[in-house]
Amino acid sequence: MACNGSACQSGCYKNGDELAAPEEGGAAAASNSNSNSSSNGSGNNLCVKCKVKEPFTVAGGGGGEDGRFCAECFRSNLFGKFRHAVTSNAMIGPTDNVLVAFSGGPASRVALQFVHELQYKAQKNFDASRDRSLPVFGVGVAFVDESAAHLPSSDKAMDQAIEDVKSLVLELSPPAKELHHFPIESICSGDSSDQREKLKEVLNAVTDATGKEDFLVHLRMLALQKIASENGYTRVVLGSCTSRIACHVISATVKGRGYSLPADIQYVDARWEAPVVLPLHDCLAQELNMLCHLDGLKTIELPYEPQSTINSLISSFVALLQEENPSRESTIVRTAGKLTPFAFNRIPEINDTNVPLATRRRQKRSSLKLNGSISSESFCPMCYSPLIQSKVQALDTPEASKTNSYIFGSSCCSSCRFQILPQDPLCMEHFYSHLPPPLVARASSGNAHDIRSLREHIQDYLLLDSDNEQ
Amino acid sequence: MEETAAKPRRSGGGGRQCCICHERRPALKRPKTLEQICRECFYAVFEEEIHQVIVENQLFKPGERIGIGASGGKDSTVLAYVLSELNKRHNYGLDLFLLSVDEGITGYRDDSLETVKRNEVQYGLPLKIVSYKDLYGWTMDEIVKMIGLKNNCTFCGVFRRQALDRGAALLKVDKLATGHNADDIAETVLLNILRGDIARLSRCTSITTGIYSPNAYRGFAREFIKDLERIRPRAILDIIKSGEDFRIATSTKMPEQGTCERCGYISSQKWCKACVLLEGLNRGMPKLGIGRSRGLNSNQMKTDKPTSRTKSIESKQCGSLDF
Numbered sequence: 001m002a003c004n005g006s007a008c009q010s011g012c013y014k015n016g017d018e019l020a021a022p023e024e025g026g027a028a029a030a031s032n033s034n035s036n037s038s039s040n041g042s043g044n045n046l047c048v049k050c051k052v053k054e055p056f057t058v059a060g061g062g063g064g065e066d067g068r069f070c071a072e073c074f075r076s077n078l079f080g081k082f083r084h085a086v087t088s089n090a091m092i093g094p095t096d097n098v099l100v101a102f103s104g105g106p107a108s109r110v111a112l113q114f115v116h117e118l119q120y121k122a123q124k125n126f127d128a129s130r131d132r133s134l135p136v137f138g139v140g141v142a143f144v145d146e147s148a149a150h151l152p153s154s155d156k157a158m159d160q161a162i163e164d165v166k167s168l169v170l171e172l173s174p175p176a177k178e179l180h181h182f183p184i185e186s187i188c189s190g191d192s193s194d195q196r197e198k199l200k201e202v203l204n205a206v207t208d209a210t211g212k213e214d215f216l217v218h219l220r221m222l223a224l225q226k227i228a229s230e231n232g233y234t235r236v237v238l239g240s241c242t243s244r245i246a247c248h249v250i251s252a253t254v255k256g257r258g259y260s261l262p263a264d265i266q267y268v269d270a271r272w273e274a275p276v277v278l279p280l281h282d283c284l285a286q287e288l289n290m291l292c293h294l295d296g297l298k299t300i301e302l303p304y305e306p307q308s309t310i311n312s313l314i315s316s317f318v319a320l321l322q323e324e325n326p327s328r329e330s331t332i333v334r335t336a337g338k339l340t341p342f343a344f345n346r347i348p349e350i351n352d353t354n355v356p357l358a359t360r361r362r363q364k365r366s367s368l369k370l371n372g373s374i375s376s377e378s379f380c381p382m383c384y385s386p387l388i389q390s391k392v393q394a395l396d397t398p399e400a401s402k403t404n405s406y407i408f409g410s411s412c413c414s415s416c417r418f419q420i421l422p423q424d425p426l427c428m429e430h431f432y433s434h435l436p437p438p439l440v441a442r443a444s445s446g447n448a449h450d451i452r453s454l455r456e457h458i459q460d461y462l463l464l465d466s467d468n469e470q
Numbered sequence: 471m472e473e474t475a476a477k478p479r480r481s482g483g484g485g486r487q488c489c490i491c492h493e494r495r496p497a498l499k500r501p502k503t504l505e506q507i508c509r510e511c512f513y514a515v516f517e518e519e520i521h522q523v524i525v526e527n528q529l530f531k532p533g534e535r536i537g538i539g540a541s542g543g544k545d546s547t548v549l550a551y552v553l554s555e556l557n558k559r560h561n562y563g564l565d566l567f568l569l570s571v572d573e574g575i576t577g578y579r580d581d582s583l584e585t586v587k588r589n590e591v592q593y594g595l596p597l598k599i600v601s602y603k604d605l606y607g608w609t610m611d612e613i614v615k616m617i618g619l620k621n622n623c624t625f626c627g628v629f630r631r632q633a634l635d636r637g638a639a640l641l642k643v644d645k646l647a648t649g650h651n652a653d654d655i656a657e658t659v660l661l662n663i664l665r666g667d668i669a670r671l672s673r674c675t676s677i678t679t680g681i682y683s684p685n686a687y688r689g690f691a692r693e694f695i696k697d698l699e700r701i702r703p704r705a706i707l708d709i710i711k712s713g714e715d716f717r718i719a720t721s722t723k724m725p726e727q728g729t730c731e732r733c734g735y736i737s738s739q740k741w742c743k744a745c746v747l748l749e750g751l752n753r754g755m756p757k758l759g760i761g762r763s764r765g766l767n768s769n770q771m772k773t774d775k776p777t778s779r780t781k782s783i784e785s786k787q788c789g790s791l792d793f
Contacts, residue, residue: 258712340717
């Protein structure tokens, strides 16, 4: 029934693209934030934005962006997208303390650079202003060290990488930023050798390679949240870019996580104690790579072996599609953007009168965008994804046999139950007993998010800070 | 499904029996569950699962006339066999027909039409063939003669989609059954995400629809799904589950479903795509409705807002537009 592309001579590849093109052309135009009434043909070879300088080219071809912008317009275009995301989603306020998650890769490198530049400008304004009314937000850097999960023992290349990270952060001042080098096993209980043991045990219990990889991502977020809460950070900045989000859209679909997908791909994710924000949401990986190349931004490669998982299959697939059509990643993200987000996909309202009125107003404006968002009541303790209420499992086994590990397992989403949790009950017991305490706490604490949002409602009437909050 | 209460017999290799009857030697490993299963049990399980889907979703009522879309391929052949089997076995009381489409491409359909004619004999299901000539007045060969080898896929795809529906209407069938399987649906979900087709994304997992359109990256998607299935077989079903769980924002503009003024077929425009294309053929303007050319619908529709970009509304497939 379907057209077999190779046999057909009509060139329906072109035709298909023509049919889809008006929408995608729009997306590409939007992502370039440029008028596209001018043709693509570079007859006069000038930067399409300033029309003064010559566009830069990357040796071997840089794809869609190549030969269109001069270096400066390219940079300002990219920074513009970042700044637009930050301001229109009220991501960073003057009283915030921002933790930038740094993995060493180009996207998080650019995130770090741009946040630094924003802070630097704010500092300059502060120094120059007479009344010093607008404080400057603080910035810290988190480097979650996952070597215990990937490498058998201490590794010279890893040690060097850590030193490189330290010197990189030192260079990003003024204003000075604290670096938090956090070995991922530290979220487990016990002393450092206990922790390494527990981490290894818990990772070995996960037999599915994709499940293991995803499990590590959940642990990483736990680590970031721990750093944030122990050091007073109010925001976590991730360098997730359009390309990464596009891969996540496909991978969530493929893992049966269609319901919770919108939660992970918005600009703001306030499920967490320290809300997670994605200021590079509208930037393509290719653009970020190019910027690192142009500006000599140092990236750090970690000595981990790539795993063959569904996630890596999807990355290759999306990369292939992007090559075939440079607006594919944007299209994927835009399509998924039409799914209904959740109530926690906005910065919670600020009722603190110490926060400048302008900031509070801006935040109110951005939160109005999410009308009709879904309020969810329960979350999977493993991945913290919102669960469809009707599908929350009823525990209909006799009370006596409801062990803690059983309760934990039954409250997880079906995707985590399949790809992460051990099938065998004994293995599951063992697995559960080695889980990091914050993960275990999620299942039994009921619903941390709900408690927080309840608190928001009654905040004005509370006289004392509750001692119960951990 | 007969389950033989047999004692598990252990031969030399321990566990080398069909995991359902524990008697016969397994003939294959079932892709959906990776269980080892013998031929008879595979047939039984396969047919039973389809029966369950039919019963749980109340797909049919007794006395209904059901047209089975028959292309001659494996999917529709299996569909024809299974439906006629289950109809007898479980007394659905259905009036089954085979419905086949002849595009009028010399040498293309001939083999598959032979297969369908064989199916008619083998399963005792009356066959009705509708041709593009009957429905539209043009065979694909004639269309290609008129417009050449470029863009003919557009015609064929649009016409074929309607042909089954129109054939069904001609035959006065109550429902149309097609052989779309999980892989097809999963592929469609994926493609709709890739294309940005939010309107179709919300419809494509509902059990009674299935829509195709030819595109090059379908090949990539198909490869990807094959690779995915190798790593994790249940991923195909997980994709469908995700598709069912997607919640589309109510603020998203969806195309309005109306009817074509010329033929009454479902359409979000004044004229359905097939009618636009046909008008072009009949008037000797073969480019009508293709690509970015300004065509019939823009002249007809007074509501068309003038835009500086040459975005042509009628170049989109029926039901795929944002207003």
